[in-house]
Amino acid sequence: MAVLKTSSAKTGGRTTRRAAEGIAAANEAGLEARPLITPPERPEIEGRPLDASNIGEVERPLSPWERLINISGVRRLLILVALAVAWQAYGTYVDNPLMFPTFVETMTALGTSILDGELPARALSSLYVLLIGYVIGIALAALLTSIAVSSRIGTDILSTLTSMFNPLPAIALLPLALLWFGLGIPSLVFVLVHSVLWPVSLNTHSGFLAVSETLRMAGRNYGLRGLNYVTRILVPAAFPSILSGLKIGWAFAWRTLIAAELVFGVSSSSGGIGWYIFENRNQLEIANVFAGLLAVILIGLFVESVVFRTVERHTVYKWGMQR
Amino acid sequence: MGRVANLYASAVGGKSRAQADTSGREAVERGTKPLLEVDGVTLQYKTKESLVTATYRVSFNVYQGDRYILLGPSGCGKSTLLKGVAGFLKPVEGDIRLNDRHIDGPGPDRMMVFQEFDQLLPWKTVRQNVLFPMKTCGKRECEDKADAVIEKVGLSKFANSYPHMLSGGMKQRVAIARAMAMEPDILLMDEPYAALDALTRRRMQDELLMLWDDIRFTVMFVTHSIQEAIIVGNRILVLSPHPGQVRAELNSDAHNRENVKDSSFADLEARINDMLFAEHAVVGAQGE
Numbered sequence: 087m088a089v090l091k092t093s094s095a096k097t098g099g100r101t102t103r104r105a106a107e108g109i110a111a112a113n114e115a116g117l118e119a120r121p122l123i124t125p126p127e128r129p130e131i132e133g134r135p136l137d138a139s140n141i142g143e144v145e146r147p148l149s150p151w152e153r154l155i156n157i158s159g160v161r162r163l164l165i166l167v168a169l170a171v172a173w174q175a176y177g178t179y180v181d182n183p184l185m186f187p188t189f190v191e192t193m194t195a196l197g198t199s200i201l202d203g204e205l206p207a208r209a210l211s212s213l214y215v216l217l218i219g220y221v222i223g224i225a226l227a228a229l230l231t232s233i234a235v236s237s238r239i240g241t242d243i244l245s246t247l248t249s250m251f252n253p254l255p256a257i258a259l260l261p262l263a264l265l266w267f268g269l270g271i272p273s274l275v276f277v278l279v280h281s282v283l284w285p286v287s288l289n290t291h292s293g294f295l296a297v298s299e300t301l302r303m304a305g306r307n308y309g310l311r312g313l314n315y316v317t318r319i320l321v322p323a324a325f326p327s328i329l330s331g332l333k334i335g336w337a338f339a340w341r342t343l344i345a346a347e348l349v350f351g352v353s354s355s356s357g358g359i360g361w362y363i364f365e366n367r368n369q370l371e372i373a374n375v376f377a378g379l380l381a382v383i384l385i386g387l388f389v390e391s392v393v394f395r396t397v398e399r400h401t402v403y404k405w406g407m408q409r
Numbered sequence: 410m411g412r413v414a415n416l417y418a419s420a421v422g423g424k425s426r427a428q429a430d431t432s433g434r435e436a437v438e439r440g441t442k443p444l445l446e447v448d449g450v451t452l453q454y455k456t457k458e459s460l461v462t463a464t465y466r467v468s469f470n471v472y473q474g475d476r477y478i479l480l481g482p483s484g485c486g487k488s489t490l491l492k493g494v495a496g497f498l499k500p501v502e503g504d505i506r507l508n509d510r511h512i513d514g515p516g517p518d519r520m521m522v523f524q525e526f527d528q529l530l531p532w533k534t535v536r537q538n539v540l541f542p543m544k545t546c547g548k549r550e551c552e553d554k555a556d557a558v559i560e561k562v563g564l565s566k567f568a569n570s571y572p573h574m575l576s577g578g579m580k581q582r583v584a585i586a587r588a589m590a591m592e593p594d595i596l597l598m599d600e601p602y603a604a605l606d607a608l609t610r611r612r613m614q615d616e617l618l619m620l621w622d623d624i625r626f627t628v629m630f631v632t633h634s635i636q637e638a639i640i641v642g643n644r645i646l647v648l649s650p651h652p653g654q655v656r657a658e659l660n661s662d663a664h665n666r667e668n669v670k671d672s673s674f675a676d677l678e679a680r681i682n683d684m685l686f687a688e689h690a691v692v693g694a695q696g697e
Contacts, residue, residue, distance in 0.1 A: 298527050300527050301527060301530070303523065304521070304528045304530075307495065307519075307542075308517055406573025406574070
């Protein structure tokens with residue numbers, strides 16, 4: 087402290103008065119009278135901030151290593167590198183390309199498959215089917231939640247249907263779908279719609295319910311009604327929930343699609359990645375099986391960390407709805 | 410609407426929006442006829458367990474240019490009354506008329522400023538928030554208006570910020586700007602400063618009064634602070650609780666921040682205090 091100014095506090099303040107009243111009140115309430123604790127009297131202190139210029143290091147830039155490790159992408163990359171090294175080491179140790187190809191062998195197989203155009207074609211055909219199912223599923227979810235927000239019976243319909251069908255694995259419907267729609271894209275689309283519809287509508291609906299009353303009133307104060315009100319107030323306000331529904335729906339759909347393709351795969355001309363994996367296993371091209379699995383993972387990672395991440399950055403993060 | 414339009418006279422090239430189409434509107438402008446008539450209004454709302462009567466046969470008139478305060482302890486139905494005027498709640502008895510028109514639903518002619526900070530749309534910037542409800546004007550005209558009000562509340566620097574980057578006081582300023590930009594017939598404020606810290610609240614009260622001096626809008630202001638009521642308002646409706654009924658309607662135009670320490674101010678404060686608390690002996694209902 088640079089300058090200290092002291093003065094004695096006034097006596098007979100609130101504390102002392104309180105003490106006297108307190109004892110009286112305690113007696114009145116029939117409680118055992120205890121000596122009440124009184125804080126000691128202290129001189130008043132007034133100070134001025136010191137000149138801080140010679141304190142020394144107030145702010146120090148982080149070292150390049152510290153800055154690098156602060157990037158979450160770098161940390162994740164390190165994990166991936168560690169996994170690859172472990173894989174390669176174990177593969178070399180086992181030395182059985184039929185059961186467990188090494189990382190290098192898998193990458194070579196992946197490279198060849200990508201270069202000769204087979205894997206990209208398979209991936210595209212998978213993604214094409216996926217997109218159809220995803221879009222139809224979202225459209226149906228939008229319809230269902232619109233009905234649910236506009237009426238009480240609609241809410242009951244939605245919650246009953248979701249609690250019935252959400253736990254039902256989409257792949258379990260595949261035999262039925264094959265019976266109804268035959269071998270081909272329609273059956274795949276059917277199971278995809280089933281896997282997307284329920285999680286998306288469940289999340290969207292709970293997102294709508296969580297929109298604050300103030301925001302709703304503000305929207306109605308503008309004179310917004312009906313569909314305008316839903317699209318301009320409810321949907322953006324519930325966007326964090328809707329987005330997480332879309333993410334879950336995507337993951338469910340991707341999983342379901344690969345599994346469904348493994349079961350029958352060949353739709354008209356070319357099968358998808360699931361069928362590629364199944365084919366290569368039959369031909370004992372295990373490195374290719376690994377490459378196919380890796381492709382499934384990579385596409386999943388890409389959609390999750392590039393597509394959805396970009397959408398999030400431009401919406402919920404920018405709006406401060408999510409950190 | 411006409412008075413508020415003065416604010417933009419320079420910004421939008423002196424275009425007058427006052428279209429005094431009826432003699433009723435003219436009478437309102439002259440102050441011989443109330444702008445808002447609340448006539449024997451009983452408001453009820455349902456909770457999960459019971460039907461609550463918030464106000465019982467409340468009548469009062471608000472004239473153009475009034476800073477009309479609804480004051481009372483919690484549970485006197487003052488916020489419910491404001492929601493009734495805003496159109497969120499239909500009276501079970503009585504009638505609410507604005508400019509001789511019966512109110513039957515929320516609308517942008519009665520813009521509301523809420524207590525909560527989350528009334529702004531988080532996905533829009535300050536400027537977009539102000540622009541969002543504006544539909545009646547051309548794009549350029551709207552933008553000029555929006556910029557004019559944003560400047561009025563001193564937030565020009567933050568026009569492109571999102572609400573989550575602003576402090577509580579700034580968010581309330583945006584809400585006020587948004588309401589003003591709509592040039593409502595009456596501005597409704599539901600304890601707009603109750604969630605602010607004491608220093609910010611005081612500044613916001615002064616700013617509101619300066620804004621009023623500038624544009625002379627009509628405002629209905631709900632508060633549970635007697636001091637705020639006397640400083641901000643020119644007329645105070647004192648409501649008694651359970652259910653809310655009119656206890657008194659007082660003038661407070663003579664009092665402002667400068668004469669807080671005068672005895673007349675203290676007298677009025679004590680008078681209202683007695684009305685609210687002495688006879689009911691409601692302890693701890695006053696929030697301040």
